[in-house]
Amino acid sequence: MSTTTSVTAKAAVQERLARHRSAVLALSAQLHADPEVAFEEHRSAARVSAVLEEAGFDTVVGCYGLPTAVEAVYGSGSFRVIICAEYDALPGIGHACGHNIIAASTAGAALSLAAVAQELDLTVVLLGTPAEEDGGGKVLLLNAGAFANAHLALSAHPTSGVDIDCSGTSSQGCDRFHVQFRGKASHAAVAPSAGVNALNAATVAQVAIGLLRQQLPDGVRINALVTAGGSAINVIPEHAELTLEVRARDAAIQNDVTHKVLLACEGAALATGCSWSTEQPSPGYLPLRQHEGLLKLWNRNLTATGRTLIRPPAGGGGGGSTDMGNVSQAMPAIHPVIAVLGSQGMPHTAAFADETCGPDADAAVMDAALALAWTVVDAAAAPELRASLCQARDERWRLADALAVGE
Template identity: 55%
Template sequence: MTDVAGPETRPPNPEDLRRRCEDVVLAWRDRLVAASHDLHAHPELAFEEHRSAAVVAALLRDADFDVTVGVWGLDTAIEAVYGDGDMTVTLCAEYDALPGIGHGCGHNIIATAGAGAAIALSRVADELGIRVKLLGTPAEEKGAGKAHLLEAGAWEDATVSLMVHPGPGIVAPTAGISTQSRDRFRVEFTGRAAHAAAAPTAGINAGDAATIMQVAIGLLRQHLPDTVRVSAVTLSGGDVSNIIPATAVVEAEVRSFDMTETADIKKRVLACVDGAATATGCGYSITPVDPVYEPLIQYPFLADRFDAALEHRGRVITPIDRALGGGSTDMGNVSQVVPSIHPMIGVMGSTSAPHTADFARDAVTPAADDAIVDGAYALAAAVVDLATDPDARAAVTELKRNRAPGATRKPAYGEAPAPG
C-alpha cells in the first residue's frame, strides 16, 4: 500500500504579501492622512500628548487591534497588539511636538506611517507567523520616552523594532543614516544676593558664573572634533539689575556618535562649570534633564529591504559619500538592544531643515501625505521580507533567544554627577 500525500503546504509568497500590504496602506490612506492632519493641527508637548495618543489609538482600534492607552508607566504611551506569532514586530509611533513650532519634526508623519505599517502587517500576520505590536512612544523631543519604556520592559518581547522619520526631500540609503548620543544636564550655580549698588562686595554673583561657563565652553569648542556638538542656554541668571543674582541655571548638552567620546567631552564641559564656580566663589549642582540618548544602529537586512521597498514606490535612492548624521533620537537606545531601523522618508520638494517653522508647514503638504503612505508600505514590506527569508528570520530569532531576560530593561538614568 502506498502512502497518500496530504495537501501541499506552500511557503508564503513575499511578493504577494508585499502587494497585499501595499493595497491595505492605500485603502487606509485617507484615514491615515486625516489622522496626520489632526495631529498636526493639535500639537502637544512631551508627556502631554493625551489627544494625540487618542487619535493614534482610534486608528488601531478600528483595525481590530487590542489597544491600551497609558501603559508601561506613561499616561500617554500606547500598546496595540494583533496576532500571536512567534516573532514580535514592534513598530514605533511618535507624536510629541516642539514648543512654539508644533510638528517641526514631522511626528504626525511618524505616528501615522507607523500605524499604517502595523495595520498592513496585521492583514498578513497569520501567514507570516508574526505578532504585530505598535508602541506609541511619548516624549522623543524632550524626555526620552523610549528610555523610560525600555526600563519598564516594553521591548522585552520584541524580536525587531522599526519606525520611519521624515526629513527634507532626499532619499538616502538607510544604512548610511546615523544619529548622535546626547547627554543633557542642568547646572545650577548658587551664590549670594546683595544690593548691586549699596553692597556689591557682599554678593557672590551666580549670573557671572553662568557667563563664565558659557565663555569657557565657547573657547573649548575650538579644540573639539568636528563631529562633536556642545550647546548651552542660560535659563535664568537674575531678575533685576539692582540685585546681584544668588542663583543661575544653565542647561547644556553634549553630542557625539560615540558614547565614550560623549562621556569624555562631558568631563571637559564639567571642568568649565567647575572653573566658573571657582572663579566666582559659587557652589553648583548638576542634574540630568533627560536620560542619555544613545547612538543609532541600523540593522542591515531591514535597512536594505526598506530601501528596496521605497524604490518600488518610485523613490530613487541617492548614494551619499558620508554618513548622514546629527541630531539624536531615543530610538538609538532601542537599537542598542533590539535589531532596529530608523530610516528617513523624504518630504519631496521640501528644502527646510527639521525643527523649524518651515518644516512644520511642509509636514502637512501633499508630499508629506505621500511620505506617510510610502513609509508605511516600506516598513511593512521590510518585515515581510524578514519574516519570509529563512536565514534572516533565524538570525533575529536567535538574537532574541540568546538575549538574557531583562537585557532590554536598561535604567533610564545613570548616576548624576556629584555636586560641586
C-alpha cells in the same frame, strides 16, 4: 520560508494597506490639524488607538507608566515586531517635524501586516511613543520593558526634499542638563567683597568649556545658555544657571565629553567660591545605530515603491537627535528617512510644518507604510536574518538575567 512566501505576503500587505488608505491619511490630517506637545498628546494617542482598534488590534492607551503611550497588538506569533509611532508636536509651530506622518505611516504598516501575521508567525505591535521632541518617551518605555520581548523595532522619519540612502549614517546623541551655581548676594557698590558672585561661576564655566573645545573630537557640539544670572546691576547675583547641551555621534565620546563639561562647572564653582548642583530633566538621547541587514531591506523596498534614493556626501546626514537612538543601541532597529518630495522648508520650521500635510505628505505616509511593512515581511521570511534576530533577543535576555543575578 521561501521567496514565493515573501512575494505573496507582500501582495497581501499592499492590498490591505490600500483598503485602509482613507483611514490612514485621515489620521495624518487630524493629527496635523490638532498638534499636541510632549506628554500632552491625549487626543493624538486616542486617535492612533482608535484606528488600530477598529482594525481588530487589542489596544491600550496609557501604558508602561505613560498616560499618552499606546500599545496596539495583533497576533500571537513567535516573532515580535515593534513599529514605533510618534505624534508629539513642537511648541508654536505644530508638526514641523512631521510626526503626524510618522504616526500615520506606522499605523498603516501595522494595519497592513495584520493580513500576514498568522502566515509569517508574527506578533505585530504598534507602540505609540510620546515626547520624542522633549522628554525621551522611548527611553522611558525602554526602561519600563516595552521593548523587552521584541525581535526588532522600526519606524521612518520624514525629511525635506529628496530621499536619502541612510546606510552608514547615524544621528547625534544628546545630553541636556541644568547647572545651578549658588553664591551670596551683596550690594555691588557698598560691599562687593561681602558677596559671592554666582554669575562669575557661570562665566568661568563657559570660558572653561570654550577652551575645552580645542581638545574635542571632530563633530562634537557643546551649546550653553545662561538662563539665570541676576536681576539688578547693583546686586551681586547669588544664583546663576546654565542650560548645557552635549551632542556627539558616538555614545562613548558623548559620555566622556559630558563628564568633562561637568568637571568644568565644578572647577568654576571651586574657583569662585560658589556651591553647584546639576540635574538632567529628561533622559539623554544616544546616537542611532542602524541595523545593516534591516536597512538594506528598507532601501530595496522603498525603491520598489518608485522612489529614488540619493547617497549623502561623506559625513552628511543624521544631524539631529532622536530617542530612537536609545532603542537602536539596545536591540536591532532602523529609523531611516522618507522625503516629502519637493518640499522646500527645513524640518523644525513653520514652512515644513505647512508641507507635512497635503498630497506630497500623503505620498510619504503611504510609501513609508508600505516599505516598513515589506521590510518586516522580508525579515520574517528570510531564515538566516530571522534566526540572527532571534539570537540577538535571546542574548539580551541572558545578559539581563546575568545583571539581575549580579545585583
